[in-house]
Amino acid sequence: MRYLLYGVLSIFLSLIILPSIVIFGFSTHEVSVEKNLVLVEGGKSVKLDKLPSYEVIRVFITNQNKIEEMQLEDYVKGVVAAEMPAEFEIEALKAQAVAARTYALAKEVALGGKGCDLHEGVDVCTDPEHCQAWQSVEELKGKWGENFEKYYSKISQAVDSTKGLVMVYQDALILPVYHAISGGRTENSEDVWQKKIPYLRSVVSPGEEVASKYKTTVVVSQAEFVKKLKERQPSLKLTSNNILSEIKNIERTQAGHVKTLKIGDVTFEGKEIKELFGLNSTNFTFSKQKDDIVITVIGYGHGVGMSQYGANALAKEGKKFDEILKYYYQGIEIVKIEDLLKGKH
Numbered sequence: 001m002r003y004l005l006y007g008v009l010s011i012f013l014s015l016i017i018l019p020s021i022v023i024f025g026f027s028t029h030e031v032s033v034e035k036n037l038v039l040v041e042g043g044k045s046v047k048l049d050k051l052p053s054y055e056v057i058r059v060f061i062t063n064q065n066k067i068e069e070m071q072l073e074d075y076v077k078g079v080v081a082a083e084m085p086a087e088f089e090i091e092a093l094k095a096q097a098v099a100a101r102t103y104a105l106a107k108e109v110a111l112g113g114k115g116c117d118l119h120e121g122v123d124v125c126t127d128p129e130h131c132q133a134w135q136s137v138e139e140l141k142g143k144w145g146e147n148f149e150k151y152y153s154k155i156s157q158a159v160d161s162t163k164g165l166v167m168v169y170q171d172a173l174i175l176p177v178y179h180a181i182s183g184g185r186t187e188n189s190e191d192v193w194q195k196k197i198p199y200l201r202s203v204v205s206p207g208e209e210v211a212s213k214y215k216t217t218v219v220v221s222q223a224e225f226v227k228k229l230k231e232r233q234p235s236l237k238l239t240s241n242n243i244l245s246e247i248k249n250i251e252r253t254q255a256g257h258v259k260t261l262k263i264g265d266v267t268f269e270g271k272e273i274k275e276l277f278g279l280n281s282t283n284f285t286f287s288k289q290k291d292d293i294v295i296t297v298i299g300y301g302h303g304v305g306m307s308q309y310g311a312n313a314l315a316k317e318g319k320k321f322d323e324i325l326k327y328y329y330q331g332i333e334i335v336k337i338e339d340l341l342k343g344k345h
């Protein structure tokens with residue numbers, strides 16, 4: 001990436017544009033020469049002569065059913081606190097802060113993002129299944145109890161020490177997806193969402209086994225198993241009482257997650273089975289225990305991008321937040337959002 005410095009010229013110009021900087025709450029004293037920039041892949045071009053005000057974010061608070069405007073950095077604290085255990089290593093929390101900030105800014109309408117498509121005129125919502133989780137200070141007090149001060153100051157330190165830092169790939173904000181536990185290897189984006197995204201590549205993610213949800217099991221009776229599958233696919237025919245012998249052609253991704261499998265005469269996607277039986281991930285195997293089917297699941301979440309438990313394991317090894325992020329998001333750069341907005345790429 002190329003950074004242009006305007007030196008004396010910028011100081012001179014800053015005197016002229018200072019009033020507008022104050023109006024827009026923009027802290028930089030440098031000016032852009034380029035007037036438009038696409039900051040978000042597939043997003044709208046942003047007119048930089050108007051200095052987009054990105055520091056206030058419009059958030060739809062799902063559990064309160066209301067919209068709130070808040071300072072971006074305060075919002076990021078609420079996301080880190082909601083998305084990652086406060087006991088995690090500080091470098092893992094810092095990596096989470098940069099991921100959370102990048103995600104939010106890539107969604108921000110002011111920067112050309114599409115916003116949260118569930119709620120009009122909103123940048124992000126707090127539904128973890130849709131945008132990213134977020135908790136208010138009040139909720140965190142309830143969650144952490146007497147540890148509130150300690151944990152909130154730790155989260156604040158992680159966010160403040162990475163203030164304004166975002167991840168870019170070819171000068172556009174990335175889509176920094178993350179998940180709890182990959183199960184030992186992360187996924188290629190195209191194996192989960194069809195679209196090949198160059199920085200979302202499958203990487204080994206060691207050290208996750210310490211997570212209590214690394215390996216989980218779901219037990220269902222054979223009758224229940226068949227009933228649920230038939231609810232999804234009424235045409236399903238199972239000819240044997242031995243259900244396991246009817247499960248064939250399991251196709252797995254590079255990370256070991258089930259892409260598709262054939263049960264009886266029907267092909268299911270791994271995702272469908274995950275949804276039907278409430279599994280933590282699509283990395284599963286079947287076994288039989290008397291009349292029950294035991295589904296053993298490895299990992300938690302979609303497996304794409306940064307593994308949060310993997311990030312913590314890397315931090316324990318002494319890796320810094322930027323090394324963690326560059327490991328899980330291949331080929332990215334970490335820059336200050338202000339520098340990106342100065343449009344010198």
Ligand SMILES: [Zn+2]
Binds near residue numbers: 126131132
């Ligand atoms: Zn949303």
